[in-house]
Amino acid sequence: MRTETLIPLEKITSIxxxxxxxxxxxxxxxxxxxxxxxxxxxxxxxxxxxxFPEDFMFQLSKEEFKIxxxxxxxxxxxxxxxxxxxxxxxxxxxxxxxxxxxxxxxVNIAIMRAFVQLRKFLLSSESLSIKxxxxxxxxxxxxxxxxxxxxxxxxxxxxxNKRRDKA
Numbered sequence: 688m689r690t691e692t693l694i695p696l697e698k699i700t701s702i703x704x705x706x707x708x709x710x711x712x713x714x715x716x717x718x719x720x721x722x723x724x725x726x727x728x729x730x731x732x733x734x735x736x737x738x739f740p741e742d743f744m745f746q747l748s749k750e751e752f753k754i755x756x757x758x759x760x761x762x763x764x765x766x767x768x769x770x771x772x773x774x775x776x777x778x779x780x781x782x783x784x785x786x787x788x789x790x791x792x793x794v795n796i797a798i799m800r801a802f803v804q805l806r807k808f809l810l811s812s813e814s815l816s817i818k819x820x821x822x823x824x825x826x827x828x829x830x831x832x833x834x835x836x837x838x839x840x841x842x843x844x845x846x847x848n849k850r851r852d853k854a
Contacts, residue, residue, distance in 0.1 A: 694720060694794065699801035704773070706751060710805065711773035712798065720794050721786060728786070729772065735785045743778035747771055776802045 702716040718725040732739055747755065752770035774782065776799070783795040 694797045696797065696801045696804055699798055700805050703801065703805060704755065706747065706755070706773050707745070709773070709775050710802065711775055712779055714772040714774070717774060717779070717782065720798070721782075721788075721791055723786070728782075731785045732772070732782070738781050738785065739778055742775060743781055744772055744774050747773055 699712075699720070703710050703712055705711075714728055715725045718728045721728065732744065747770040749770055779795060779798050779802075783791045
């Protein structure tokens, strides 16, 4: 069973959110990927709560949930009574042991690959950003140098014109 054919990486990366400076997947999105109900996923996690410390999983505050819902135009959450749980990369990895199914293993492989791809993209973006800042600095320095040379030329022209006017 090829995971890539089941779930395209782009689909997974599109549902990874940045919350509390952590890249996370929400319980409802994970349930959809695992093809289980959200409540089934949460029950499995709660039965194994010792495997999910806060750096693996946390529940969004009501305010975070409200902000997240306002950012997502089409909400698939409907009438949830509680804010969703967010799973970090380590929490997602732990889910495969809790859900304990062949599909969970394959879905987790796809999710781990998506996290790796996202990390690579962010690193390359950071590298590109640094290069752009260096180029901008060089350009500004060259511009300032050229501006100085232009000012010298104008001052020389003024000086020559003053001498000519006096003569």
